[in-house]
Amino acid sequence: MADSATKIDMGKKPAVQDSVPAREPTVIVDDVHIVYRVHGAGSGKGSATSAISRIISRKRASGVREVHAVRGISFTAYKGEAVGLIGSNGSGKSTMLAAIAGLLPTERGGIYTNGQPSLLGVNAALMNELTGERNVVLGCLAMGMSPAEVRSRYEEIVDFSGINDKGDFISLPMRTYSSGMGARLRFSIAAAKTHDVLLIDEALATGDQAFQQRSKARINELRKAAGTVFLVSHDNSSIREVCERTIWIEHGELVMDGPTEEVVSAYERGERPQH
Numbered sequence: 001m002a003d004s005a006t007k008i009d010m011g012k013k014p015a016v017q018d019s020v021p022a023r024e025p026t027v028i029v030d031d032v033h034i035v036y037r038v039h040g041a042g043s044g045k046g047s048a049t050s051a052i053s054r055i056i057s058r059k060r061a062s063g064v065r066e067v068h069a070v071r072g073i074s075f076t077a078y079k080g081e082a083v084g085l086i087g088s089n090g091s092g093k094s095t096m097l098a099a100i101a102g103l104l105p106t107e108r109g110g111i112y113t114n115g116q117p118s119l120l121g122v123n124a125a126l127m128n129e130l131t132g133e134r135n136v137v138l139g140c141l142a143m144g145m146s147p148a149e150v151r152s153r154y155e156e157i158v159d160f161s162g163i164n165d166k167g168d169f170i171s172l173p174m175r176t177y178s179s180g181m182g183a184r185l186r187f188s189i190a191a192a193k194t195h196d197v198l199l200i201d202e203a204l205a206t207g208d209q210a211f212q213q214r215s216k217a218r219i220n221e222l223r224k225a226a227g228t229v230f231l232v233s234h235d236n237s238s239i240r241e242v243c244e245r246t247i248w249i250e251h252g253e254l255v256m257d258g259p260t261e262e263v264v265s266a267y268e269r270g271e272r273p274q275h
């Protein structure tokens with residue numbers, strides 16, 4: 001792999017300055033392996049007969065099953081980049097994102113980040129019993145904004161989310177929201193702050209057309225504000241619009257890493273590059 005973590009020394013400046021400005025790495029993923037351990041999963045014979053006999057006997061399976069979700073992935077992302085992560089269901093995209101966010105330990109290899117990564121998933125933790133209003137305030141405080149900052153940004157966040165477009169929903173508990181409304185509010189809160197590394201897991205797919213346009217524009221702003229954005233999505237048009245670089249993952253392995261159009265077209269044609 002060309003981008004190896006060991007070759008990058010972020011502390012030193014090169015002795016001779018090139019005319020091309022040096023790109024600043026924000027995330028270095030170096031030969032990373034991630035293994036989930038599922039306890040009580042048994043040996044896992046896949047046949048229908050063994051599944052039925054397991055259910056009928058009502059025995060709790062013993063043992064630990066290992067799922068090797070990411071297998072030796074390496075890449076480096078730079079300041080100002082928006083990087084798409086694509087691949088079929090279960091290929092390891094969300095796992096990779098959670099690991100960059102520091103939420104999953106690596107089995108082997110290392111992940112180095114320059115700045116604070118924030119994972120914005122459709123499951124990001126907001127509290128269902130609290131009103132949208134309270135969640136906006138708590139979410140912003142949790143991201144490190146001061147109470148004065150929260151007050152000044154509040155209207156903008158609610159307007160961006162469009163939660164109040166069809167009535168006063170922001171003063172209702174989050175449990176009364178549709179899944180799309182919840183996802184929009186999560187995105188709006190997270191996007192109110194500029195992030196060093198913003199990790200977005202399918203958030204764009206849940207909003208309606210108008211909201212998707214607003215979020216794409218906001219992602220571009222965040223990127224210009226010098227952060228790095230990672231976007232996991234099955235919606236190739238979002239990836240094309242938002243990201244100039246894309247990484248294709250299958251079975252936990254990196255298949256292709258390059259300009260979005262090249263990678264997404266190869267993915268759509270199901271063509272793996274020949275090595």
Ligand SMILES: Nc1ncnc2c1ncn2[C@@H]1O[C@H](COP(=O)(O)OP(=O)(O)OP(=O)(O)O)[C@@H](O)[C@H]1O
Binds near residue numbers: 092093095096
């Ligand atoms: N908590 C978990 N425990 C055990 N295995 C898991 C867990 N989460 C994911 N996996 C497994 O890890 C592998 C990668 O899953 P992951 O969610 O990263 O894929 P993905 O590419 O994001 O899929 P999708 O496109 O469907 O969201 C899959 O085989 C999945 O079954």
